[in-house]
Amino acid sequence: MSGRIPIEDVSPSVSCGRYPAKAVVGELVPVSARAYREGHDALGCNVVWLGPDGRARPFTRMRPGEPGQDRWHTVIRPDAVGDWAFTVEAFSDPYLTWQNAVTKKIDAGQGPQELANDLAEGVRVLKAARKLVPAAEVARVRAAVAALRDDKLELPRRVAPALELAELLWDHPVRELVTTGEQYRIWVDRPRALFSAWYEFFPRSEGAIPATADVPARSGTFATAAERLPGVAAMGFDVLYLPPIHPIGRVNRKGPNNSLTAGPDDVGSPWAIGAAEGGHDAIHPDLGTPEDFRDFLAAAAEQGLEVALDLALQCAPDHPWVTEHPEWFTTRADGSIAYAENPPKKYQDIYPLNFDNDPEGIRAEVLRVVLHWVGEGVKIFRVDNPHTKPVDFWHWLIGEVKKVDPDVLFLAEAFTRPAMMHGLGKVGFTQSYTYFTWRTSPAEMREYCAELVAAADYMRPNFWPNTPDILHSSLQHGGPPMFKIRAVLAALLSPSWGMYAGFELFEHVARPGAEEYLDNEKYELRPRDWAGAQAQGRSLAPFITTLNRVRRDNPALHRLRNLVFHDIDNPALLCWSKHDPDTGNTVLVVCTFDSHTVQWGNTTLDMPALGMDWHDRFTVHDELTGASYDWGQHNAVRLDPYLQPAHVFTVRRPGATPPAPTTPASKDDTRWTS
Template sequence: MTDLLMSEMFYHLESTFQNQIFDGRRRVIIERVSPEIDCGRYAAKRVSGESVRVGADIFGDGADTITAVLNYRRVEDSGWSAVAMEPAGNDRWEGSFIVGEPGRMEFCVEAWIDHFVTWKSGLRKKVDAGQDVSLELQIGALIVEKAASRASGRDARRLLELVSILNNADQEVAVEAAELGELLRLMHTYPDKSAATRYNKVLPVQVDPKIAGFSTWYELFPRSWAKRPGEHGSFNDCRRMLPLIGRMGFDVIYLPPVHPIGKTKRKGRNNSLVAAADDPGSCWAIGSPEGGHTALHPELGSIDDFRGFVSEAADHGISIALDIAFQCSPDHPWVKEHPKWFRWRPDGTVQFAENPPKRYEDILPIDFETEEWESLWTELKNVFLFWIDKGVKIFRVDNPHTKAFLFWDWAIDAIRREHPDTVFLAEAFTRPKVMARLAKGGYSQSYTYFTWRNTKHDLQEYLTELTTSELSEYMRPNFWPNTPDILHEELQHHGRPMFLIRMVLAATLSSNYGMYGPAYELCENEPVMEGKEEYLHSEKYEIKAWDMDRPGNIRAEITAVNHIRRANPALQQTNDVTFVRIDSGDGHEHDMLIGYVKKSADGTNVILTVVNLDPHRTQGGWLRFPLEQFGLSFDHRFQVEDLLAGRTYEWDGEWNFVSLNPASTPAHIFNVLLHS
């Protein structure tokens, strides 16, 4: 392995808290620190401005008082900041700190026997019992005197004054001095940590930019936006879409691969094996004699055109996300320049991509077991760096689970060292542990199973898993109701109301959500054949001409929901969600009405969302709002403002009736005004 790769291979924590010399005087035990991902190998994730709440089991022998602190810093800093940890019951302690700008932070828990507080507590008990405490005061004076030796300046002089009072004043005055708040503050400032226990690991935190925690994605194919239908669109053509997409409330436009497309084995319309002369091919078949992953398809425009598109998008509050698909057309320059990066079959041909029985003859997978893996890794990392230099900081990575995990660990960490504000979305619809491992390895956001969670039970179970298990510390879900590859059967068969239902669910359950834009906005619902999730006349294989004003579109509803998300911090996070009970009127829980409460970090913004999962019939039921979570009685009167309909209702106590007609409004998004 080269020195370069060896130095960048893994992120190593260096700290004075590690490799402690054994000292039998350490009486405090620190266990079960959280968040700790796989024994500290991987980082917990936060976005700028969020807090990290740290918990630990901390206890010692006997009944002496313990003091615990949470130490934290950015990895490039030499010194540490500290905040006191507080008992949370059953020897569990908690503390928190706020993370700053994108980059790496680290923390460690430290605790010790606090002899001063132990002494002070015992002194009070003996005084209350009427016992002589003259000797106790002398013991306390010795403890304070040692603290004076650790202090300096005015604090040291004041501590010595208090030592004199403890030793020489009459007992009543000395006891009063022992219980001064000033003395307690000084003793906490200069504690005796000679026998302190420090947790045996310094634990990492990855701080991502805010857009990693709250984002709204719109996917479009640039080639379909020419001014004249049927022609090949360009980045300059796409500029006219920016004001519309910005007004709709999207802040990320995701572009499928924008590179030259190969001609060998090019796929035709509807994924046919034979392409017509004018078929553009799949843009995931990357590479031609005109270039590969660092080149642009010539008809899309030049690098300067691309830079201009990125810059103008930023003027509308939109970031451009690029698809990174590490696979190659047989025409890709790498196939000739680096033949050992691919697998060659006994007949002398290159192994094309397969997922038996599916065959993808127009693309070649990269061989991550190649002996030339070091040069491969470096080249793939440089693809990201190339586009970062062109103004892109967000990447949707295609099928990352089919590439080596160790590559992603290394590449994402190396890129973030130079560019800590980059965001990586893992497009991996695969096994749960594989998806989790990609998130641990550095991905900022993850595609999920949301598309296939359609019943009330499945949605509640899945959200509970994502938000209450360890996944919540490192895996940020990004909910997509559709993609160019996925047209779920619910969207195929249940019309416009189902498109509204799934959009509201995605947008309010997850702080990050996206859609394959034009198709979703226009409620495209025709599959290539019954039982398949592929679109008929898929844009993956042909240039489309979208009529964005087609009757039945849901642009107004999408816009309304997106603006509600922007205006309400409660919807800008995922993990604080509480599902509420809705009864059908016969004592049983309603299975077609789902409701959930979210609140902002400071508790000032509370949103209740109610969705009718039935796209055909009006459903009504009695909803119980959890007033007890807000310290309010069950009969508290409050208001709810329907942000979609613009109406305000008076609710009398915890139980209230809700009814939703999917043909008009399949959802309520209530701003809950508990103290109005």
């Protein structure tokens, strides 16, 4: 603490200012600080903030928070991508000091003679204010000065013009004893960094022909995968994530279900990167050529999809790096290169990099690879297992990439200890996978989401109900209603969510004793009959489409910090809302976690969190069914997992314009697929 006025506990501050906080363009970023001073004179605080161009943005005054806590608050709204800086300033506010004293003395019955010094002090303060207010307001200030000096006026009339300047001098204060705090940084991304809907598919499975006794297997290509793009876009997704598209190693190639022996038609795991055809900057020849990939990117863009690539810093034994740079790997006592292990799991087809062997050489090569794909038009990377690489490496790499293109985003696939997950967010990862998949009760989900909101300054969650590696037991045994339940939770709790292909077909058959799919697509081609499933009503796609439409149409769902939970008396149900102060948009959700039985519950809503008084009545419009209801603080709900596992309400306040008619989601068939 230093300076005339103490300024402490500034937020947002990540690791005491070591790393920048995070925001996106247009987001309301809360800024707060603790500031206090001696005596009874009034204190003021404001934020000075600088854009990436070094230009100061408009003066932003802070307001006091809870009385007696000396906490000051405001919000700032960045308007450009890049590295921002802000500083909290504290100052003595002589106008507020004067206003407070004069008002109290007049209320106590003191007259002009007793207030002579106060009136003179008011003249001094207002004369200083004339130089600070807009030109159009100078006349008002001069008139107030004249009134204070006019001893022919009654006391209330002498001070009234000066007291009426309160709002003007709040926005344009006279500041004395100005103390400037430390500078803090905020990295501002494009909006997709916070709000996005991801879909993952294997391009080699789209249009593929599995091997038969008479016909060898044939991989799908970028051209055949492009035929799936309209279907993905129609569901409302905006990011298409592709597993690694590089050549796959032949040495120690895995067979179906991660078996150690691969046959001649087995395609291997895309994460076993590298072969004679090339490494991380090459494309698997079965998928096509670089030109084919560019055509795929263009076709995706036409559908409103941005392609994300996998960045997996590991190598197959026949990756070119293994022979060109054996020092980049770990050599065991017997002279062999160590393959990846996560005991008891073994990955004989993958060699992990050793970042302590020639770290500068590895850094330079990885940066070259990432910038190669950025040059091809890729602006999003899903990073495989970042927690198995040094944290300082990621801090360096992400920083270097953003120097070249600040629009590049990185999603951390780190299902690991909380400290590491949070640390990766702090050093620069744009988004993070989370423990969402394993939070299977309302109490667990509420507690976990509160943790994520508390970390919103640096860690942005991305909720996935499934991945190629993860088929949670709730989906294995919960029946089709559980797929709807998990989709509602993922899509409406977090501003970013994603799902792996097959979720919409209710794929649920697991490898015995494991939390992963039987006949895992990581090791074999898995073409799906999308059109047939849709025609037969065996697809969740219409429901997913509705969820993504609700997300897109409601600004409240584009944010994380505004998540508020409401009490409900049934532990099988979860109730939450999101409110956008800019538009007044509010979404209120009640969702069951029970996919087998009907559940009833009674809400006790936090009405101020909805922007209302405790006694207000309001209309809720269910975006899933098209029905509307009259609600208040206390309401009864009934959720049938087979008919309607959730209410997804948009809230209309008293006197607001009624919502436009909504086409309800179709009643998807709840039969399992074969």
